[in-house]
Amino acid sequence: MEYIRVTNENIEKEHICCAISNNNDIQVSSKKEWLKERFDDGLVFLKSEQRGKCFIEYIPAENAWNPIVADGYMYIDCLWVAGSFKGHGYGAELLNICIEDSKNKGKKGLCILSAAKKKPFLADPKFLKYKGFDVSDEADNGIQLWHLSFTENALLPKFKECAKHPHIDEMGYVLYYTNQCPFNAKYIPVIENIAKEKSIQFKSVHLQNKEDAQNAPTPITTYALFLDGNYITNEQMNDKRFLKLLEK
Structure with missing residues (x-):
């Protein structure tokens, strides 16, 4: 498989994989704007040259939008292989590219979010274990921080x-x-x-900078839903999922 690194120079013409839709759609434009502002922080977005969901996104952990302490590590935002790309070893291939790039940049290792059992939108723990990752920290809600250290004496990543x-x-x-x-x-x-139509008490907190994200009350910042103070899910809700949740 050949891969393309998305940069500020080519992002307008490249498909960004996780949103298969028209470039004028709001989900595409919002993601591209977010990426463009992260490239100067060292973010790497590498995708298959073919249209589809096959990509890896990673960034120096000091600049990750998550409340972690992992100085000197590389943090993987997302490693995603889906559809016809599954089962061909592309996930391992992308991870190996990330490992090599991180070593060349003098990083101590990699870290990524997962859980003891596979959860939506999180890395598969079985895959991580197979690739040599171990759990270095765990939050009360079962979200785990996994690491792959390149040196024996490196301090392990942990949650704030x-x-x-x-x-x-x-x-x-x-x-x-x-x-x-x-x-x-x-x-x-x-x-x-x-929520407004049904008079449900609902508040959205849009984390718009690294500092706020790094001090959020949740290990997952891309999407973390609470109810009456308690964390309930990281699974993105469309209208049907949310209505089903309200029925419970």
């Missing part, structure tokens, strides 16, 4: 205290999110309108 115990004081539904996930731009206004 604010993320170790995901809980907030506000009642009702509270959603923390960023524009890293392109579908937030499309679906968050949809569920906000549903």
